Amino acid sequence: MNNLWNEQDAANHVGDLPQRIYSSRLLGRDQSLILHGGGNTSVKTVERNIFGEQQAVLQVKGSGVDLATIDAAGFSPCRLDYLQRLVELEDLSDTELLAQFRRSLVRPDAPSPSVEAILHAILPFKFIDHTHADALIAVMNTPQGEKRVRELYGRRVIVVPYVMPGFRLAKECQARLAQMQGAEVVGMVLMHHGVFSWGATARESYERMIELVRLAETSRPRPSADRPVAPARPAQIRPGRVERAQLRHDVSKAAGTPLIATWSVDEASAAFARRPDVAELARRGAATPDHVIRTKPFPLVGRDVAAYGRSYEQYAEANASGKKFDRWDPAPRIALDPELGLGAFGRTAREAGMACDIYEHTIGMIEWAEALGGWKPLPERHHFDMEYWEPQRAKLRRPEGRPVFAGEVAVVTGAASGIGKACVEALLARGAAVVGLDVNPAIAALHDRADFKGIACDLTQAAAVETALDEVVETFGGVDMLVLNAGIFPAGCPIAELSPEVWRRVMTINLDANWGLLRSCHALLRLAPSKGRVVVIGSKNVPAPGPGAAAYSVSKAAMNQLTRVAALEWGRDGIRLNSIHPNMVFDTALWTPAVLESRARHYGISVDQYRTNNVLKIEVTSRDVAELAAAMCGPLFAKTTAAQVPVDGGNERVI
Numbered sequence: 001m002n003n004l005w006n007e008q009d010a011a012n013h014v015g016d017l018p019q020r021i022y023s024s025r026l027l028g029r030d031q032s033l034i035l036h037g038g039g040n041t042s043v044k045t046v047e048r049n050i051f052g053e054q055q056a057v058l059q060v061k062g063s064g065v066d067l068a069t070i071d072a073a074g075f076s077p078c079r080l081d082y083l084q085r086l087v088e089l090e091d092l093s094d095t096e097l098l099a100q101f102r103r104s105l106v107r108p109d110a111p112s113p114s115v116e117a118i119l120h121a122i123l124p125f126k127f128i129d130h131t132h133a134d135a136l137i138a139v140m141n142t143p144q145g146e147k148r149v150r151e152l153y154g155r156r157v158i159v160v161p162y163v164m165p166g167f168r169l170a171k172e173c174q175a176r177l178a179q180m181q182g183a184e185v186v187g188m189v190l191m192h193h194g195v196f197s198w199g200a201t202a203r204e205s206y207e208r209m210i211e212l213v214r215l216a217e218t219s220r221p222r223p224s225a226d227r228p229v230a231p232a233r234p235a236q237i238r239p240g241r242v243e244r245a246q247l248r249h250d251v252s253k254a255a256g257t258p259l260i261a262t263w264s265v266d267e268a269s270a271a272f273a274r275r276p277d278v279a280e281l282a283r284r285g286a287a288t289p290d291h292v293i294r295t296k297p298f299p300l301v302g303r304d305v306a307a308y309g310r311s312y313e314q315y316a317e318a319n320a321s322g323k324k325f326d327r328w329d330p331a332p333r334i335a336l337d338p339e340l341g342l343g344a345f346g347r348t349a350r351e352a353g354m355a356c357d358i359y360e361h362t363i364g365m366i367e368w369a370e371a372l373g374g375w376k377p378l379p380e381r382h383h384f385d386m387e388y389w390e391p392q393r394a395k396l397r398r399p400e401g402r403p404v405f406a407g408e409v410a411v412v413t414g415a416a417s418g419i420g421k422a423c424v425e426a427l428l429a430r431g432a433a434v435v436g437l438d439v440n441p442a443i444a445a446l447h448d449r450a451d452f453k454g455i456a457c458d459l460t461q462a463a464a465v466e467t468a469l470d471e472v473v474e475t476f477g478g479v480d481m482l483v484l485n486a487g488i489f490p491a492g493c494p495i496a497e498l499s500p501e502v503w504r505r506v507m508t509i510n511l512d513a514n515w516g517l518l519r520s521c522h523a524l525l526r527l528a529p530s531k532g533r534v535v536v537i538g539s540k541n542v543p544a545p546g547p548g549a550a551a552y553s554v555s556k557a558a559m560n561q562l563t564r565v566a567a568l569e570w571g572r573d574g575i576r577l578n579s580i581h582p583n584m585v586f587d588t589a590l591w592t593p594a595v596l597e598s599r600a601r602h603y604g605i606s607v608d609q610y611r612t613n614n615v616l617k618i619e620v621t622s623r624d625v626a627e628l629a630a631a632m633c634g635p636l637f638a639k640t641t642a643a644q645v646p647v648d649g650g651n652e653r654v655i
Contacts, residue, residue, distance in 0.1 A: 001030075001135070001213045002030075003207060004029065004030075005023070005203055017075065019043075019127075019201070020042070020043040020075070021072065023127075024041045024070050025068060027041065027206065031361065032135070033209075034132065035132070036294075037064045039129075039194070040061040040067075040116055041060075041067065041127075041128065041129050042059060042061065042117075042127070042128045043126060043128075043202070044056060044057070044126050047077070047106070056080035057078065057106055058079075058120060058121050060113050060117045060120050060121075061074065061075060061113075062074050062075060062110065062111025063111060063114050063115065065111060073111075074111065075110070076111050076112065076113035078101070078117060078121070079104050082100075082104040083101075083118050084121050086118055086121075086167075087122050087170050087171060094167070095390060097115075097166060115165050115166055118167065119170045123173075125205075126199070126201075127201060128197070128198045129206060130195070130196045131194055131209060131213070132193070132194040132290065133194065134361050135213055135219070135220070136149075136194070136212075136213060136216040137287050137365055138364075139216055140192050141287060141376055142369050142375070143374050143376050144373070145192075148219065148372070149189050152215050152218075152219065153187075153189070153215065156187070157189050157212070158180060158185060158187075158189070159188075159191065160172060160173055160189065160191065162190070162191045162192040162378060164289070164385055164386060187212050193288055193290070195213070197209040220368055239340045241472075241473035241474075242523045242527070243339070244261065244343065244474075247261070247305070247335060247343065248343075248477035248478050249529055251300075251331050251332060251335070251345050253529065254305050254309050254330055254331035254332075258406070258407030258408045258528075259407050260347070260348060260349045260407055260476050261476065261477025261478070262343070262349070262353055262356050262474070262476065262477065263340065263474045263477075264342040265474060266360055268360075268363060269341055269342035269363055270342065272342070272363045273338055273342055278301060278336055282298060283301075284298075285298065285378060286362065288378075290386065291362070292386055292387040294333065294354050295334050295359055296312070296333045296334065297383040298315075299332060299333075299334035299359070300334065303337060303340075308332050310330075313330055315380060315384070319380060319384035320384070327388075328388075333345050333355050343477075344356035347406060348406065348433070349433040349450045349451040352477075402431070404431060404634050405633070408431075408432050408433070408481065408528075408529075408530065409435070409477060409479055409480050409481070410432045410480065410633070411437065411481070411482050412424050412436050412437070413483065413484055413514075415436030415437060415446065415454070415485070416436065416438035416442050416454075417440070418585070418622050419582070419588055419626060420483070420485040421436075421446065423483045423629050423630065424447070425623075425626065426623070426626040426627055427483075428449075429630075430630055432451070432480075434453075435471075435472045435476065436455070437455055437468060438454070438456065438457070441456045443455065453475050455468045459486055459514070460508050460509060460512070465513075465517055466520065478527055479524040480525070480528040480529070480533065481528075481532070481533045481633045482532070483629055484537060486513065487510045487514075487537070487555075487556075488506060488509050489552050490502055490505075490552065492548030492549060492595075495550045498550060498551060507554075507558075510555035510556060514559055515559075518566065522570065522573075525575045526570075526574075531575065532570075532576075533577075533632070534563070534566070534576070534577040535578055535633060536559060536577065536580070537629070538556050538563075538580060538581045539581055539582065540583030541556050542556050542557050542581055544651060545557070547602070548602060564642050568642070576637070576638075577641055577642065579645070580628055580645055580647055581645065581646045581648065582620060582624075582625045583620065583646070583649070584610070584611070584620060585620050585621065585622055585625060586611055587622050588622060614649030614651060615649060616650050618649045620649055625647050632645075
C-alpha cells in the first residue's frame with residue numbers, strides 16, 4: 001500500500017473542499033481500496049446561506065460518484081445540524097432516510113448524498129475517509145475475523161459488528177462513539193464492510209487510512225505448500241469463443257434481455273476457476289454484501305444456467321422469510337468455468353466490467369482468507385437483505401427509454417473513417433457495445449469508452465481475423481450485429497488496361513475478406529440473444545455499374561450475390577442479411593481528390609456538380625448511410641432479409 005500524497009501537488013489545492021477532492025482522488029486511484037463508485041469521503045465546512053448567516057455544511061461524496069475522478073460537483077453539500085438531528089430519532093425507514101437526505105441539501109441540484117452521509121455527520125472529525133480495502137476485508141472474512149482485527153489495531157480503532165448501512169448502522173456507531181476513549185483512536189472498522197479514518201486535515205485522514213491498510217496487509221501469509229493447486233493451462237491455447245458466446249446466450253435468455261459478457265484474461269482468475277474446490281468456495285458468499293448488486297450472492301460454476309436459476313430461486317425464497325418482494329432475474333452475473341475462466345455479465349459493457357473487476361478482487365481476498373484459515377463471509381441472509389435493499393436496487397433500476405441495442409454487440413469493419421466510423425457512432429448512440437475493425441492502427445484510439453473497442457486487423461489475413469474475433473468475444477461476449485463496410489475503390493481504368501494485380505487486390509479486399517469474416521461470424525450470429533443481423537455496405541454499381549470501374553463493380557456485385565445466398569441459408573437460424581447501396585458518398589477514404597476529379601472529368605461536369613449528380617440534387621453523407629445501417633439492425637426491419645436499399649439521392653439509371 002503506497003502513500004501517494006505529494007505535498008507539492010497538494011499545495012495546488014487550496015481550501016477545505018479542494019483538499020478533500022485531492023485526497024479523495026488519491027484513494028480512488030487504488031482499486032485495492034475502492035472499486036467503481038464505492039467508498040466515500042467528506043469534509044465539514046462553514047458556508048454563508050442566502051441570508052448571510054454562517055451554517056455548518058457537510059460536503060459528502062454523492063451516491064455512486066467515482067472517487068478517482070470526483071470534482072466539486074460530485075459532492076453533496078448537506079446541512080450538518082439537520083443530519084445530526086436525524087440520528088436522535090428512534091427509527092427511520094430507508095425511504096424516509098433518503099428523502100431526508102434530499103431535504104438536507106444546501107443545493108437542490110446536487111447529487112443525492114451517500115447512504116452513509118448520516119454516519120459522516122455524527123463522527124466528530126473534520127475530514128473522514130471510508131474505503132473497502134481488500135486486505136482488511138480478507139482478514140474480516142475468516143473464522144476469527146474480529147479477533148484478528150482487534151489484534152492488528154488494538155485500541156487504535158473502534159470495531160463495529162456488521163450492521164447494514166443506513167440509519168441502524170449510524171445508531172450503532174453513535175453508541176460505540178460514546179464509549180471511545182483516548183486520542184490514539186484514528187479510525188473505525190465496520191466488520192464485513194470496510195474501514196473509516198479521520199483527521200483534522202485531508203492529509204492526516206488519508207495517511208491514517210494508508211497506515212491502517214498497511215497493517216492489514218502484514219497479515220498476508222506466504223503461500224502454503226498444501227494449498228489446492230489448479231492444473232496449469234497449456235500454453236498458446238485460447239478458450240473457445242463459441243462456447244463463451246453460447247454461455248452468454250443462455251445467461252441472456254435467463255435474464256430475459258441481451259447481456260454483455262466480458263471475460264477476464266488474468267491468469268490468477270483462470271487458475272481460481274480451475275481449483276478443484278471452486279464450487280464450494282464460491283458458494284460461501286460475496287466479499288461484502290455491498291457487492292451483490294453487481295455480482296449476485298454467488299457465481300455460476302460451470303455452464304448449467306438453468307440449475308443456477310433454480311438455486312437462486314431457492315436462495316431468494318429461503319431468505320425472504322415469507323415476505324413478498326419484487327425479485328431480480330435468476331441469471332448469474334459471474335461465471336467460473338475451468339475451461340473458460342472468469343466471465344461477468346451486465347446490461348451494459350460498464351456493468352459487466354464492474355462485475356468482472358469486483359470478482360477479480362474477490363478471488364484475491366478468497367485466496368488470502370483461505371491461507372489465514374478459511375474463507376468465511378457473512379451468512380447469505382445478509383447478502384439477500386442488501387441485494388433487495390431499496391437504496392441498492394435504485395442503482396440498478398432501468399431508466400425509461402432503454403436504448404434499442406442495450407446489451408448487444410456490433411462489429412463494424414473499415415471503422416476508422418468514413419461510413420464505418422459513422423456506423424460505429426450510430427450504433428453506440430443506440431446503446432450497442434461496438435468493436436471497430438480496421439487496418440489503420442488509429443482505430444484503437446477512435447473512442448475512449450467502456451462500450452467501444454478498436455482492433456487493428458487486416459481482414460485479408462485469416463489468422464488475424466480469428467484472433468480479432470477471439471478478442472471481440474473476450475471483451476463483449478459475442479456478435480449480434482455485423483456491418484461489412486471495409487473496401488477499396490481504385491482509380492478508374494478501362495478493362496483492357498486493368499492489370500491482374502489491381503483486379504486481384506480489389507477482389508481480395510472487397511470480396512474474399514468479407515466472405516471470410518462472414519463465414520467466421522456465422523456461429524456467433526446464430527447465438528445472438530435477439531437473433532443475428534448483417535448489413536452489407538454495397539454500392540450503386542451493383543445495379544448500375546459505371547465504365548472504368550470493372551474490378552470494383554464486379555467485386556460489389558459478387559458480394560451482393562453472396563449476401564443473398566447467405567440470407568437463404570441462414571434464415572433457419574433467424575439471421576437476417578440486408579444490403580445498402582450508397583452512391584457518391586464523398587466524405588469517405590474511397591473518394592480521394594484524385595478519384596473525385598477523375599470521375600467528374602469522365603462525365604464532363606465540375607466536381608461541385610458531380611457531388612449532387614442525382615435526382616434529388618443533394619449530397620449523400622456517411623451519416624446518412626450509417627443511420628440506415630443502424631435502422632436495418634433494429635425492429636423496423638425485423639421481418640426483412642435479402643433486401644437491397646439504395647442511399648443515393650435517386651439515380652435515373654436504376655429507378
